[in-house]
Amino acid sequence: MSLRRFAPLLTGALTMAAAATTAAADAERGHELYESRCGGCHSLDANRVGPAHRGVYGRKAGTAPGFGYSPAVRNATVVWEEATLDAWLTNPQALIPGQRMNFRVSAAQDRADIIAYLRQESRK
Amino acid sequence: MSSPIDYRRRGLLRASGITVLSASAVALLAGSERMALAQGGNAAGDVGILNTALALENEAISAYQLGATSGLLQKPVLEVAVLFQSHHKEHRDALIATIRKLGGTPVAAKSDAEVAKALNAAALKSQADVLRLAQRLERGAANAYIGVIPSFSDRTLAQVSARLAADETMHWTVLTEALKEPLSAKALSFGA
Numbered sequence: 001m002s003l004r005r006f007a008p009l010l011t012g013a014l015t016m017a018a019a020a021t022t023a024a025a026d027a028e029r030g031h032e033l034y035e036s037r038c039g040g041c042h043s044l045d046a047n048r049v050g051p052a053h054r055g056v057y058g059r060k061a062g063t064a065p066g067f068g069y070s071p072a073v074r075n076a077t078v079v080w081e082e083a084t085l086d087a088w089l090t091n092p093q094a095l096i097p098g099q100r101m102n103f104r105v106s107a108a109q110d111r112a113d114i115i116a117y118l119r120q121e122s123r124k
Numbered sequence: 125m126s127s128p129i130d131y132r133r134r135g136l137l138r139a140s141g142i143t144v145l146s147a148s149a150v151a152l153l154a155g156s157e158r159m160a161l162a163q164g165g166n167a168a169g170d171v172g173i174l175n176t177a178l179a180l181e182n183e184a185i186s187a188y189q190l191g192a193t194s195g196l197l198q199k200p201v202l203e204v205a206v207l208f209q210s211h212h213k214e215h216r217d218a219l220i221a222t223i224r225k226l227g228g229t230p231v232a233a234k235s236d237a238e239v240a241k242a243l244n245a246a247a248l249k250s251q252a253d254v255l256r257l258a259q260r261l262e263r264g265a266a267n268a269y270i271g272v273i274p275s276f277s278d279r280t281l282a283q284v285s286a287r288l289a290a291d292e293t294m295h296w297t298v299l300t301e302a303l304k305e306p307l308s309a310k311a312l313s314f315g316a
Contacts, residue, residue: 036267039263040261040265040268041268048183048243070172092275093169100172102176
């Protein structure tokens with residue numbers, strides 16, 4: 001099986017694994033976590049050390065307007081949704097080698113809550 | 125707004141102390157490149173992390189500059205803001221030195237005007253507003269330094285990241301006390 005054919009199965013497996021190990025995602029807690037963990041570098045509506053995050057859910061990596069991405073992220077084919085964001089926050093270098101974030105969120109529940117918040121805010 | 129802490133009496137602003145800290149901060153990071161090579165570490169990856177840290181420090185320096193020149197800060201809070209800005213400048217200088225020793229190119233700082241726009245500095249109307257912005261940025265910086273520790277290939281740099289996080293946590297604690305807000309009720313409130 002080619003890697004390209006295997007990718008959807010892997011994404012599905014990652015999603016199921018994440019769901020199996022975490023309680024229901026809490027966007028309100030995710031907001032608090034976002035402010036404390038991500039707020040050093042990110043804002044929803046402004047590019048700072050990292051790109052603006054409103055609209056990130058469902059967006060292709062490296063496409064926030066006006067942000068100077070690393071070549072690795074700019075050229076990545078990743079689309080940000082549950083499984084990819086979870087993999088990114090677990091170990092960004094493993095998902096996109098050559099990226100510049102390197103920040104990790106070790107607890108699965110924290111990642112799920114942050115992702116729920118990003119998804120919620122991306123709808124606004 | 126008055127601060128509950130007399131920072132001057134505690135000697136936090138002595139110029140000689142700042143000079144010693146600056147030299148030690150540079151010495152702290154110097155030599156890490158040898159360890160990175162000896163460990164067969166990923167120096168390019170570490171440079172990337174250090175450059176992100178440098179961008180964060182540059183933003184903090186601009187943020188404190190905006191606060192210090194806003195006319196909203198009164199003594200002794202103003203003096204503390206200038207002191208904390210000096211810490212961030214020492215961090216910046218040490219990061220730049222290490223990035224260069226590792227063969228990298230330090231990222232350029234954004235202008236104060238760009239940072240002001242990104243941080244919505246126009247909305248700051250009081251000393252408390254400035255303190256809350258600084259408090260939020262310091263907490264985020266501490267957590268950022270903790271969050272990148274597992275990604276360093278050079279364990280010496282990982283330790284430096286922890287020391288930088290400790291500085292930012294100290295800043296957060298002082299700012300929180302100046303705002304007369306409660307400290308964290310639970311342990312392990314940073315990072316994880």
